[in-house]
Amino acid sequence: MEAPNGDISLIQQCQQGSTEAFDALVLKYHKKVFNVAYRLLNNYDEANDVAQEVFVRAFRSIKGFKFKAQIFTWLYRIAVNLSKNRIKVLARERKSTTSLDDPVATEDGEVKRQVAGDDPLPADDLINKEKRELISQALASLADEFRTVVVLRDIEGLAYEEIAAIIKVNIGTVKSRLHRARMLLKEKLQGVYR
Amino acid sequence: MNCLEARDLFSRYLENELDLKTKQIFDAHLAICTSCAKELAEFKEILASLKDTPEVEPPPYFLQAVHARLEKEPAFSRILKKLFVPFYIKIPMEAIAVTVTVIIVVVLVQKSQIGKITPIGMPAYTHYESYTQRTAAQEIRGTAPRPESTSQQLAFSEIHPREMVSQVAGADLQMRSQQQYGLSATESQAPAKLYSQGAVLAEKTQSLDYEAVPLKREYGEGKKEIAVVAALKVTSSPSFDLVKAKSITEKEIILKTQDLNQDIARLEVLLKDLGITYVEINYQPVKESFTFSILANQLDVLLSRLKDWQIISFPTKDTAVKEETALQPISVKLTLTTQ
Numbered sequence: 198m199e200a201p202n203g204d205i206s207l208i209q210q211c212q213q214g215s216t217e218a219f220d221a222l223v224l225k226y227h228k229k230v231f232n233v234a235y236r237l238l239n240n241y242d243e244a245n246d247v248a249q250e251v252f253v254r255a256f257r258s259i260k261g262f263k264f265k266a267q268i269f270t271w272l273y274r275i276a277v278n279l280s281k282n283r284i285k286v287l288a289r290e291r292k293s294t295t296s297l298d299d300p301v302a303t304e305d306g307e308v309k310r311q312v313a314g315d316d317p318l319p320a321d322d323l324i325n326k327e328k329r330e331l332i333s334q335a336l337a338s339l340a341d342e343f344r345t346v347v348v349l350r351d352i353e354g355l356a357y358e359e360i361a362a363i364i365k366v367n368i369g370t371v372k373s374r375l376h377r378a379r380m381l382l383k384e385k386l387q388g389v390y391r
Numbered sequence: 392m393n394c395l396e397a398r399d400l401f402s403r404y405l406e407n408e409l410d411l412k413t414k415q416i417f418d419a420h421l422a423i424c425t426s427c428a429k430e431l432a433e434f435k436e437i438l439a440s441l442k443d444t445p446e447v448e449p450p451p452y453f454l455q456a457v458h459a460r461l462e463k464e465p466a467f468s469r470i471l472k473k474l475f476v477p478f479y480i481k482i483p484m485e486a487i488a489v490t491v492t493v494i495i496v497v498v499l500v501q502k503s504q505i506g507k508i509t510p511i512g513m514p515a516y517t518h519y520e521s522y523t524q525r526t527a528a529q530e531i532r533g534t535a536p537r538p539e540s541t542s543q544q545l546a547f548s549e550i551h552p553r554e555m556v557s558q559v560a561g562a563d564l565q566m567r568s569q570q571q572y573g574l575s576a577t578e579s580q581a582p583a584k585l586y587s588q589g590a591v592l593a594e595k596t597q598s599l600d601y602e603a604v605p606l607k608r609e610y611g612e613g614k615k616e617i618a619v620v621a622a623l624k625v626t627s628s629p630s631f632d633l634v635k636a637k638s639i640t641e642k643e644i645i646l647k648t649q650d651l652n653q654d655i656a657r658l659e660v661l662l663k664d665l666g667i668t669y670v671e672i673n674y675q676p677v678k679e680s681f682t683f684s685i686l687a688n689q690l691d692v693l694l695s696r697l698k699d700w701q702i703i704s705f706p707t708k709d710t711a712v713k714e715e716t717a718l719q720p721i722s723v724k725l726t727l728t729t730q
Binding site for chain 1 (some may be wrong): 402430437438440442447448451460
C-alpha cells in the first residue's frame with residue numbers, strides 16, 4: 198500500500214468533521230474494501246452491504262482512530278470482521294452445515310460488473326475463467342480463517358505485517374496458516390483443476 | 392529431505408524465505424522427485440491464478456449509499472427522542488445541601504398504562520410538592536424559563552418530561568394522581584412510589600429528610616449523555632422517606648432482531664408500558680444497547696413479550712424474581728444486534 202502520509206491529513210480532517218475528507222477516504226478505499234468483502238463472502242450484494250457498513254462504522258468511530266495502524270489496516274479489519282459475522286448469520290439463516298451454501302457467484306453473473314481488462318485470446322479467457330471459478334468455489338469452501346489469509350495475501354497482495362495487524366495474530370501464525378490454506382486449496386483442486 | 396518435508400516448504404520456497412542450504416537440499420529433492428515437482432508446479436499455478444483474480448468493480452453510487460446509511464439515525468437515538476427528550480440537568484450538590492428542597496422528578500415514567508402492566512398494586516401516582524432553588528434552576532439547561540407561579544396544578548399526563556422539569560424549576564409544583572393510570576384505585580391520594588435511579592420513595596408518616604442523589608454520567612465517544620437527576624425531597628405531607636434500593640442488579644438481555652425497525656417500534660411500545668426510569672444509550676460499533684430500570688417484577692413481562700414477538704432474548708442471569716425484591720428496581724440492559 199502506498200505511503201500513509203496523505204492519509205494522515207485526510208483522517209485528521211475527517212476527525213474534525215470534514216465530509217469532503219470522509220468522501221475522499223471512501224473513494225480512495227472503497228474498491229479495495231469491497232473486493233476483500235467480495236472475496237470473503239463470494240456474493241456481490243452481500244459484499245456491497247458489508248463494504249458500505251465498513252465505511253459507516255469507520256465514520257462513526259473515526260474520532261477514536263489513534264494512528265497506531267494504517268487506515269487501510271483498520272478498514273480491512275472492519276471488513277474482515279463484518280464479513281465473518283455476516284457469514285455466520287447467513288449460515289444460520291440457511292441452517293446449512295457449510296459456511297457458504299449459496300450457489301457460488303460465478304463469473305458469468307458478475308461479468309458485466311467487472312472491470313474490463315485487456316482481453317486475452319478467447320480460448321485462454323475461457324480456460325482462465327473456468328479455473329478462477331473453480332478456485333473461487335474451493336476458496337469459498339475453506340474455513341473462514343484460511344480463506345481470509347489467502348484473500349489478503351494471494352489476492353490482495355498484502356504484506357505479512359499488514360495481514361498480522363488486520364487479523365491480529367503474529368506473523369509466524371500468518372505464514373503457517375497461509376501455507377496450510379494453500380495446501381488445502383490445492384487438495385480441493387486436485388484432479389479437477391487440470 | 393523427504394516429500395512431506397519438501398511440500399511443507401513450498402510456501403517459503405516460493406517466497407524466497409529458505410536459507411541457502413535448505414534451498415539446495417530442496418532443489419536437489421525436486422530434481423529427483425517428479426511427484427513433488429508436479430505438486431510444486433500446481434501449487435505455483437494456483438497462486439498465480441489467485442494473483443490474477445480480477446478486481447471487481449463495486450456498484451456505482453457507493454459513496455451516496457454510504458451517506459444514505461449514515462443519514463438514517465441510529466435506531467436507539469430515535470427511541471430516545473421519542474421516549475425521553477434528552478435534557479441535561481446538573482444540580483450542584485452544594486446548592487442542594489445548603490438549601491433545600493428540590494427536585495426533580497426523574498421522570499420518565501410515561502403516561503401510559505403502567506397500571507395495566509404491573510401486577511401488584513402500584514399505588515396511585517404521587518402527590519407531593521416541591522420547589523426549587525434558584526441556582527439549581529439556573530443550572531437547568533435546555534428548558535425555557537418559566538414565570539414563577541404558585542401552586543399550579545398540573546395533570547401529570549399533560550406534562551412532557553421536559554416541561555415538567557422546567558415547571559419544577561420555576562414554580563411550585565403540585566401533582567396529583569391520575570385516574571387514567573388505572574392504578575390501584577382505592578386511594579387516589581395515597582402516596583405513590585416514585586422510582587428513580589437507586590431510590591425508592593416509600594410512604595412514611597413523619598417528615599423527612601431528603602437525600603440528594605445526583606447521578607451524573609459522563610460519556611466518551613459515541614455515547615450520549617443523559618440527564619440523570621434524582622434527588623428528592625419533600626416538604627409537607629404526605630411525607631416520604633427516601634430509601635435507597637439495596638442493590639440494583641443488572642440484567643443483560645441480548646436481542647437479536649431480523650427486522651430492526653419493526654422490533655424497535657415494538658420495544659418502544661413495550662418500554663412505554665413498563666415505564667422507563669432512565670435510558671442510557673451506549674453506542675458501540677458492534678452493537679447498540681440501552682439500559683433502563685424497571686421493577687424486578689416487570690422483567691417477566693418484558694421477557695414474555697419479547698418471546699411473543701420472537702425477538703430472541705438471552706438473559707444472562709437468572710430472571711427469577713424473589714418476592715421480597717419484586718419491587719426493587721433493576722437495571723436492564725438491552726443489547727440489540729442484527730445478527
